[in-house]
Amino acid sequence: MKIAFLSLYTGYVSRGVETWVNDISQRLADLGNEVFVYSGADDGLITNYHKQVLHIKANIRLRKGESLIEQSLTWPYWEILNFIFTFRCIYFLILNRPDIVMPSNGGSQTLIVRIAGFLFGWKTVVVAHAGLGAHEKWNLLTRSDLYIYPSRRAMGWANNLFFSKGLKLINIPHGIDLHKFKKEKSDLKLKLQKPVYLIVASFDPYKRVYLAVKAVSKLKKGSLLVVGGDRENGEIDILATKLLGEGRYFKTKVKLNEISRYYNFSDVFTLPSNIFEAFGIVYLEAMACGLPVVATDDELRREVVGEAGILVDPENIDEYSKALEKAATKNWGEIPRKQAEKFLWEIVSRKYETVFQELLKK
Numbered sequence: 001m002k003i004a005f006l007s008l009y010t011g012y013v014s015r016g017v018e019t020w021v022n023d024i025s026q027r028l029a030d031l032g033n034e035v036f037v038y039s040g041a042d043d044g045l046i047t048n049y050h051k052q053v054l055h056i057k058a059n060i061r062l063r064k065g066e067s068l069i070e071q072s073l074t075w076p077y078w079e080i081l082n083f084i085f086t087f088r089c090i091y092f093l094i095l096n097r098p099d100i101v102m103p104s105n106g107g108s109q110t111l112i113v114r115i116a117g118f119l120f121g122w123k124t125v126v127v128a129h130a131g132l133g134a135h136e137k138w139n140l141l142t143r144s145d146l147y148i149y150p151s152r153r154a155m156g157w158a159n160n161l162f163f164s165k166g167l168k169l170i171n172i173p174h175g176i177d178l179h180k181f182k183k184e185k186s187d188l189k190l191k192l193q194k195p196v197y198l199i200v201a202s203f204d205p206y207k208r209v210y211l212a213v214k215a216v217s218k219l220k221k222g223s224l225l226v227v228g229g230d231r232e233n234g235e236i237d238i239l240a241t242k243l244l245g246e247g248r249y250f251k252t253k254v255k256l257n258e259i260s261r262y263y264n265f266s267d268v269f270t271l272p273s274n275i276f277e278a279f280g281i282v283y284l285e286a287m288a289c290g291l292p293v294v295a296t297d298d299e300l301r302r303e304v305v306g307e308a309g310i311l312v313d314p315e316n317i318d319e320y321s322k323a324l325e326k327a328a329t330k331n332w333g334e335i336p337r338k339q340a341e342k343f344l345w346e347i348v349s350r351k352y353e354t355v356f357q358e359l360l361k362k
Contacts, residue, residue, distance in 0.1 A: 001356060002098040003028055004036040004122075006113065008085045008105045011041025012058055014228075014256050015202055016281045017104055017129045018043070020174060022256070025049045027175070027349030036096060038089045040081075045256070052092055056085050083108045090116050098122050100356050106135050114142045123359050131206075131278035132157050140164050146359055148352075150174045150279040153299040170355060173304075174281050175345035181288035183337065186264035192223040193248050195328040198266035198291070200227045200259065200282040201273070209236050211272040211314045217243035218321035222328065226251040227262050263289035268327045270294040272314030280304060284343050287336035292327045294320070308332070308339035 007021040021037060026048055029035045035049035040056035058081055086109040093101060093116065101122045103109040110126060117124040124144040130136050132154060140147065140163060147169045149155035155171045158164050190196075197216055201207045209226065213236065216224045224244060240249040254262065263269070269286030271277075275298055283293055283304050293309030295301045301311050310323040 001033045001100060001353075001360070002036070002096065003033050003100045003356070004038065004093060004096065004098040004102065006038050006086065006089050006101070006103045006105065006109060008040040008056065008082055008109075010037065010039035011043040011053065013202070014043075016174075016279070019256060019281055020127075020129070021104055022047070023175065023177065023345060024349065024352065027345050028353065031349060031353055033353065036092075036098065038092060040085055043256075052089075054085060054088050056081055056088075079107050082106075083112075085109075086112045093122070094120055099360055100125055102127065104129060106130055106139060110139050110142045110144065114144050117145070123356075125356070125359070128154050128158070129278050131276040133276055137161065137163075140167065143167065146170070146355065148172050148355075151300050151303055153303065154278065168359075172348060172351045172355070173343055174279050174284065175348035176281075176284040176288050176340050176343045177345050178288055178337075178340065181260050181263065181285045181340075183290035184260075184264055186261050188261055188265040190225070190250060190265065191247060192225060192250055193221055195222045195267035196225050196265060197222060197268050197270055197294075197324055197328075198225045198227065198262060198286070199271055200262070200269075200285070201271055202228050203236050206276040207271065207273045208314065209272075210239055211317070211320065212270055213240045213243055213249075214317050215270075215272075215314070215320040215324055216248070218317060219325055222324070223248040223250070225249075225262065225266060227254055227259060259285070260289060263291060266291060268292055268294060268324060269309075270324060272296055272320065275300070284340050288340040290332070290334075290336050292330070292332045292336055294323045294327050306339045306342075308336040 005021050010018045025035045025037050029049040038052045042053045082105050101113050102125050103113045114124045125146045126139050126144045127148045128136050149171050150173050152171050155169055158169055199212055216222055263286055269291040287308050293305045295311055296314055297311035310327050312319050312323045314320045
């Protein structure tokens with residue numbers, strides 16, 4: 001099969017979506033499929049799939065806004081870029097004639113790919129990266145050929161929407177590479193007070209990183225390590241500097257192939273995001289490296305984390321803080337790793353290939 005992915009922000013940021021595009025593309029290529037990834041910039045990774053970089057000039061500094069108001073004001077800019085990027089991709093899609101096209105950036109991209117697929121014969125498959133809410137409702141309104149939901153919770157939510165009737169919706173979780181993410185000695189030399197509580201996330205409001213800052217500050221010892229934070233500085237850094245101070249807070253950005261060093265340097269992984277989290281690949285990465293997880297107690301996290309951590313209401317700072325301390329002192333053994341094993345890419349990628357083959361038979 002010929003399979004194409006559209007990923008505007010690949011090469012600019014390394015969020016869950018960009019990580020997923022690279023991982024699933026490699027696995028589908030390993031299975032003998034011809035895979036194309038169209039991106040806005042070059043991520044510098046050596047891959048086994050075809051890469052077409054469209055060199056979209058994006059002012060990534062506009063992603064610095066942390067508030068919903070700031071993000072709303074910059075939304076037209078990003079949507080215009082998305083529109084331009086997608087139209088440029090259509091030219092290459094027509095030339096390569098893929099069987100399956102997977103738009104990953106939502107908005108106008110999903111609609112344009114869907115219309116072009118109707119005209120030129122490919123199947124449009126949408127994976128629900130945006131979580132619950134308006135973005136996924138829009139994707140459903142495009143009436144694409146197949147919708148894949150990484151969690152049972154999200155698929156149940158979509159099934160209950162009246163305008164999803166007649167659409168093909170299935171559940172396939174995201175995957176993890178247990179060879180890439182494993183427990184090993186870290187060579188990092190960061191001067192942080194132990195235990196180290198790790199967050200891998202952007203500073204999008206729904207990630208609620210500020211709750212982790214407050215919870216760690218309540219502990220007598222320990223520090224917060226943040227990897228990511230593509231929305232630079234702002235209120236989170238100010239709060240962390242005030243409550244934690246030097247030696248208890250550090251933020252950095254790393255390349256995808258270096259991130260396991262930070263998991264292995266840390267003692268506990270935490271991410272207190274709200275219900276709009278679509279899945280959370282970082283939970284799998286952390287558990288694969290043997291870390292227990294402290295996260296929000298909801299249907300999604302119960303599905304992904306299982307018994308490999310402690311689930312709480314992170315808005316209750318005292319409860320959240322006690323859970324972090326308990327997770328750091330408990331001997332978790334192989335529980336986190338075994339939970340991650342339920343999401344092997346080898347299994348997940350074959351599920352994708354099977355549903356694609358079934359879709360093309362119709």
